[in-house]
Amino acid sequence: MASTPPHCSLTATKPYQNHQYPHNHLKNNNHRHAHQQNPHPHHWTSHKVSLTKPPLAPSPRNAPKPAATSTTSTQNPNSFHSLSPLPSSKSELTSDFSGRRSTRFVSKLHLGRPKYSMSTRHSSAAEEALQQVIQLAKDDKSLDNILLNFEGRLCGSDDYTFLLRELGNRGEWSKAIRCFDFAIKRERRKIDQGKLASAMISILGRLGKVELAKNIFETALEEGYGNTVYAFSALVSAYGRSGYCNDAIRVFDSMKSYNLKPNLVTYNAVIDACGKGGVDFNQVVVIFDDMLKNGVHPDRITFNSLLAVCSRGGLWEAARNLFSEMVNRGIDQDIFTYNTLLDAVCKGGQMDLAFEIMAEMPAKNLMPNVVTYSTMIDGYAKAGRSDDALNLFNEMKFLGIGLDRVSYNTVLSIYAKLGRFEEALDLCKEMESSGIRKDVVTYNALLGGYGKQGKYDEIKRVFGKMKADRVSPNLLTYSTLIDVYSKGGMYKEAMEVFREFKKAGLKADVVLYSALIDALCKNGLVESAVSLLDEMTKEGIKPNVVTYNSIIDAFGRSSTVECAVDDSDGAPVLQKGASNLNYAVAVDNKEGEEAGKEDNQIIKIFGQLAAEKGGQSKKDNRCRQEMLCILGVFHKMHELEIKPNVVTFSAILNACSRCNSFEDASMLLEELRLFDNQVYGVAHGLLMGHRDNVWGQAQSLFDEVKLMDSSTASAFYNALTDMLWHFGQKRGAELVVLEGKRRQVWENVWSDSCLDLHLMSSGAARAMVHSWLLNIRSVVYEGHELPKLLSILTGWGKHSKVVGDGALRRAIEVLLTGMGAPFWVAKCNLGRFISTGPMVAAWLRESGTLKVLVLHDDRNHPENVRFHQIPNLQMLPL
DNA sequence: ATAGGGTTAG
Numbered sequence: 026m027a028s029t030p031p032h033c034s035l036t037a038t039k040p041y042q043n044h045q046y047p048h049n050h051l052k053n054n055n056h057r058h059a060h061q062q063n064p065h066p067h068h069w070t071s072h073k074v075s076l077t078k079p080p081l082a083p084s085p086r087n088a089p090k091p092a093a094t095s096t097t098s099t100q101n102p103n104s105f106h107s108l109s110p111l112p113s114s115k116s117e118l119t120s121d122f123s124g125r126r127s128t129r130f131v132s133k134l135h136l137g138r139p140k141y142s143m144s145t146r147h148s149s150a151a152e153e154a155l156q157q158v159i160q161l162a163k164d165d166k167s168l169d170n171i172l173l174n175f176e177g178r179l180c181g182s183d184d185y186t187f188l189l190r191e192l193g194n195r196g197e198w199s200k201a202i203r204c205f206d207f208a209i210k211r212e213r214r215k216i217d218q219g220k221l222a223s224a225m226i227s228i229l230g231r232l233g234k235v236e237l238a239k240n241i242f243e244t245a246l247e248e249g250y251g252n253t254v255y256a257f258s259a260l261v262s263a264y265g266r267s268g269y270c271n272d273a274i275r276v277f278d279s280m281k282s283y284n285l286k287p288n289l290v291t292y293n294a295v296i297d298a299c300g301k302g303g304v305d306f307n308q309v310v311v312i313f314d315d316m317l318k319n320g321v322h323p324d325r326i327t328f329n330s331l332l333a334v335c336s337r338g339g340l341w342e343a344a345r346n347l348f349s350e351m352v353n354r355g356i357d358q359d360i361f362t363y364n365t366l367l368d369a370v371c372k373g374g375q376m377d378l379a380f381e382i383m384a385e386m387p388a389k390n391l392m393p394n395v396v397t398y399s400t401m402i403d404g405y406a407k408a409g410r411s412d413d414a415l416n417l418f419n420e421m422k423f424l425g426i427g428l429d430r431v432s433y434n435t436v437l438s439i440y441a442k443l444g445r446f447e448e449a450l451d452l453c454k455e456m457e458s459s460g461i462r463k464d465v466v467t468y469n470a471l472l473g474g475y476g477k478q479g480k481y482d483e484i485k486r487v488f489g490k491m492k493a494d495r496v497s498p499n500l501l502t503y504s505t506l507i508d509v510y511s512k513g514g515m516y517k518e519a520m521e522v523f524r525e526f527k528k529a530g531l532k533a534d535v536v537l538y539s540a541l542i543d544a545l546c547k548n549g550l551v552e553s554a555v556s557l558l559d560e561m562t563k564e565g566i567k568p569n570v571v572t573y574n575s576i577i578d579a580f581g582r583s584s585t586v587e588c589a590v591d592d593s594d595g596a597p598v599l600q601k602g603a604s605n606l607n608y609a610v611a612v613d614n615k616e617g618e619e620a621g622k623e624d625n626q627i628i629k630i631f632g633q634l635a636a637e638k639g640g641q642s643k644k645d646n647r648c649r650q651e652m653l654c655i656l657g658v659f660h661k662m663h664e665l666e667i668k669p670n671v672v673t674f675s676a677i678l679n680a681c682s683r684c685n686s687f688e689d690a691s692m693l694l695e696e697l698r699l700f701d702n703q704v705y706g707v708a709h710g711l712l713m714g715h716r717d718n719v720w721g722q723a724q725s726l727f728d729e730v731k732l733m734d735s736s737t738a739s740a741f742y743n744a745l746t747d748m749l750w751h752f753g754q755k756r757g758a759e760l761v762v763l764e765g766k767r768r769q770v771w772e773n774v775w776s777d778s779c780l781d782l783h784l785m786s787s788g789a790a791r792a793m794v795h796s797w798l799l800n801i802r803s804v805v806y807e808g809h810e811l812p813k814l815l816s817i818l819t820g821w822g823k824h825s826k827v828v829g830d831g832a833l834r835r836a837i838e839v840l841l842t843g844m845g846a847p848f849w850v851a852k853c854n855l856g857r858f859i860s861t862g863p864m865v866a867a868w869l870r871e872s873g874t875l876k877v878l879v880l881h882d883d884r885n886h887p888e889n890v891r892f893h894q895i896p897n898l899q900m901l902p903l
Numbered sequence: 904a905t906a907g908g909g910t911t912a913g
Contacts, residue, residue, distance in 0.1 A: 262904065293904040300905090329905040336906085364906040371907095399907045434908045441909095469909045504910045539911040546912090574912040672913050679913090740913035 147187035150178035155191050158200055168200060172207045182208070182217040186224045193228035201228055202237065218250035223259045230263025238263040252283045254291060262294040270302025277312075292316045293326050300333035306343060309334045325356050332365040341373030358389065364396045371404025374734075376413070379404055395421070399432040406439045409734050414439055428459070434466045441474025446483075449474065463494065469501050476509030481518075484509065498529070504537045511544030519544070535561070539572040546579030554579060555654055570670055573662050578676035580655045580693070581683025652689060655680070659696045669700045671733060671741055678708060678744035682751040682788070690752070711749055711757045714885040723764075731768055739770045743786035750788030753883030758792040766793070777804060778812035783820025783856070787836040790819070792880065794840060799878050802869045811862030817841075817848060819856045831855065844877045 154175040161168055172179075179185065185208035192201040205225045212218045222245040229238035242260045245251025257280050264273035277295040280287055287295070292312070299309045313331065316323060323331075328351045335344035344366050351358060363386055370379040383401060386393055398421040405414035418436050422428075433456045440449035449471065453463060468491040475483040488506070491498065503526035510519035526533075538561040545554040554576050558568055662669070677697045684690040694712075698705035707726050710719030730738045742765040749758040762785075766774050771784045780797045782790040794817065801811065819834040834856050841848045841858060847868050848858040868874060 258904080265904095290904055295904095297904060324904090326905050333905070359905085361906045366906095368907065394906095396907045401907090403908065429907095431908045436908090438909060464909095466909045471909095473909070499909095501910045508911065534910090536911045541911095543911065569911090571912045576912090578912070670912090675913060737913060744913085 146183040148178065148180055148184055150175055150180075151184040151187045154179065154184075155188055158188070158192065158204070159195065159197070161200070164199060168203050169207060172204065176211065182212060182220045185212075185221055189221070189224050189228055193231060196232060198229060198232050198234050198237070201225065202241075205241070215250045218248070219245070219253045219256060222251055223253060223255035226256060226259035226263055230259060230266050233267055235263050235267040235269060252285065254280075254285050254288050257283075257285060258288070258291040258294050261291060261298060265294060265298025265301055268301055270298045270304055273298035273302070274304075286319065287316075287321070289321050289324060289327070292321055292323075293330055296327060297330040297333065300330055300337060303337055304334070306334050306338060306340055323354075323356075325351070325359060325362065328356060329359075329361045329365055332362065332369060336365050336369035336372055339369065339372035339374070341370040341375050341378070344369035344373075358391070360391050360394060360397070363391055364394075364400055367397060367404075368400045371400055371407070374408055376404055376408050376410065393426075395426050395429050395432050398426060399435045402432070402439070403435050406435070406442075409736070411439055411443060428456075430456075430461050430464065433461060434464075434470060437467060438470035438474070441470045442477065444474065444478050446474065463491075463496065465491075465496050465499050465502065468496055468498075469505055472502065472509070473505050476505060476512075479513055481510075481513065481515065498525075500526075500531050500534060500537065503529075503531065504534075504540055507537065508540035508544075511540060512547070514548075533561075533564070533566065535566050535569055535572065538566060538568070539575060542572055543575040546575045546582065549579070549583035551576065551579045551583055551651055552654055555658065558658075567665070568667070570667050570673065573658065573667060574670075574672045574676045576658055577655065577673060578679050580651060580676075580680035583651065652692065656692070656696075659699075663699075671730065671737060674701065674704045675741045675744035678741075678748045681708075682744070682747040684751075687752065690748075708745060708748065711745075711761070712752060712754055712884070714754065714757070714882045716757060716760065716882075720760075723761075727764060727768060731770075735770070735772070739765070739784055742770050743789045746792055747786045747788035750792060755792065755795075755880035756882045758788055759796055759880045762789050762792040763796055765789070766796075775800070777801065778815055780817045781820075782833065782837065783818055785833070787833050790833055790837060791840050794837065795878050795880050798844075798846065798869070801865065802875070802878065805866045805869050811866050813862050815848075815860045815862060815865055816851070817858040819858070844874075 154171060157171045158168060161171075185204065188204050189201045189208075192198070192204065202225070205221060208221055209218055212221060222241060225241050226238045226245075229235070229241065238260060242251055242256060245256055257276060260276050261273045264270065264276060273295055277287065277291065280291070295312060296309055299312065309331065313323070313327075316327070328347055331347050332344050335341070335347065348358070348362070348366050351362070363382070367379050367382055370376075370382060379401060383393055383397060386397070398417060402414045402417050402421075405411070405417065415436075421432075433452060437449050437452050437456075440446070440452065453467065453471075456463065456467070468487065471487050472484055472491075475481075475487060484506070488498075491502075503522055506522045507519050507526070510516070510522060526537075538557065542554045542557050542561075545551070545557065558572065558576065561568060561572075674697060677693055677700075681690040681693050684693065690712075694705060694709055697708065703722065703726055707719055707723045710716070711723070730741050742761060746758045746761045746765075749755070749761065765771060771781075774781055774785075774793065775797050780794065782793060785793060801815075805811065817837065819831075819837050837858065838850070845868070846860075847864045848860045851857040851859045
């Protein structure tokens, strides 16, 4: 094994949910490696906090994790040098942003808040010329004639710059370039040519034409009028705006060799570029320190851009410190400051704090605007607080704050995710009637929403409408659709989308590959998933923690699939999937030669796996192979320094639940130990029946888990319980489940009349059934009457994203039947078991019932045997 | 030179 990864304690998964550490970079692991090389990742917090005093008295929720040693004690706490970055940072960090940024920035371009130059230094002739030029068709050659006509009346670079800027504001970059070419020949003085060049570069940059900007810049350098701070600043900004932050930094660094000193604007531009490119905060602080060292005083925009760096990473504590630093330096805050700070706090999952900050804005004479609201709304939504999000939306409408494209899309995606399509469609209508056309983000949100609900007809309709509206699908559209179809087992459709995606000339990214890999995993084709993992690595696309979590979680699924298919009433979806898969391969072979290498590889893997599925022999053999395979996967994860997170831990526990032997599970737990001692300690301890010894440790683990969003937390409880249940530690499982209930991990699990298991895994649900029935039993024994109707809801089972998979329902059915509990399936709802109060009460009073309900650990620590088992049974004499 | 939205694991 390569170097042991740093101890990472529990690591949350969503940037929005991180209450303690700036570890959202765990989520998109592959461009966030800087901290991983730091042996003490938690020092980061102390670095930040040393900037100024923590704005809040530390509370259990926001207190920084104590670091093992102090690395900041010798530094001046009032200086930014105390923020000096950790000794690592790879420039590759941003490389895989390319796929993402292209779409992000393209869609932003359409929003383009036009920048009106308020300069009145131009002449009225320039205005006239502008009007004439605007009238022309795109590549009308007579543009030069117009300019020639005006030549005598236009006075110098100010007029030409005005023309360029106004054309730029109208998106007319090709006309602007023509004007520029015309003007540059007329100007004699280098200084004026330089002005024109930097204006042109900045205009092209603003329009996202970064290549053209670069050409202008290079020509300018060659011709001798480009070596100005302004031209360099403009190019830095152009690169930054398009997300090419490495290029921005390169240009910035190259200034030295031209003997140019970056000014305030240059520094602001490069810091802004870093924010957009997702550069690690510590790396940006290096630039900031450089700025201070060179005597350039940061201003409001510098701080706003630094805040933006924090917001990207959800580094809310660092953001607060920057804010305090602004105050200390006497720099006023503006609406950008607040909105960016709020974004950082929201992305850090601190919604209550965000609300407080928003509330303090009016006192500073800064009124929350549409950006403030959409930031907050999105924050609440991401934190799983949709009600708060929608309340804020109503508040915003009540206040008469006009909605714009982003706010519409933000709220729309909330409705779509919740499956509230009527409201989503109403919003679409409202949007269009206020003159905002649906864009690719709108459509993607709708497609994702329908996909989540398995509404495939709607998907077809919306996808068709999207094309009819001439909105081009982008990488995210295709990823969404491929994922949706794969999860539904509709491989034919998935492959069609994949082919269309290739035809569109887009390059697969880590998300798309992860979706494909997950599809294979969910169908038990783990080894194929691993081949695809290799394939993507060869393509130069780095897997991230999500990719790995899919694969780990799939361990052992191949045998599960076989069981499910054997089961007479089970898994129609899988079988259907298999046949579609064959079909897809057959169709594809016809066009196989046309397809690129990548496609072939993906199609081949699908085909191989389809074939492999037919042969059901040598199951044990496969398990052995899979074990080797999965150990290889862990090895690779260490090698690539991909930091595990709590989903990884859940995945390992799930994998344990699929082990036939304790020994196999131990091998996996050993991997868990290498990742995180605390989680290992709890899982292993409970598994071994050392409950008393580890319960304290378990409590603090649960405390940490509770800080995450509900689905992450419940997944962890589910995984832990399943593993314990699987190995017969049923009392342990019950304790975990009760703890989860106490901590509201699964919302409203039970009342006297109803047990809602739909968010639970099968082990957790079964343990919960026992507990609930015991609870009801005590109600009966206390002499109370039970409600007339009792029901147990299973839903579709949280574990399976395959719509209609009734694994949980079947497990509960078997359990209830086995116990002789008088429940039956409700006619109108297959996922619901019902009974009547009197019947259940009578059953609970039977002499044998208690014994069936009380759970024990099969594997018990010797000293615990007497203590736990006997009192629970309440019947055996000592 | 500055702010907000859509995709993958659970």
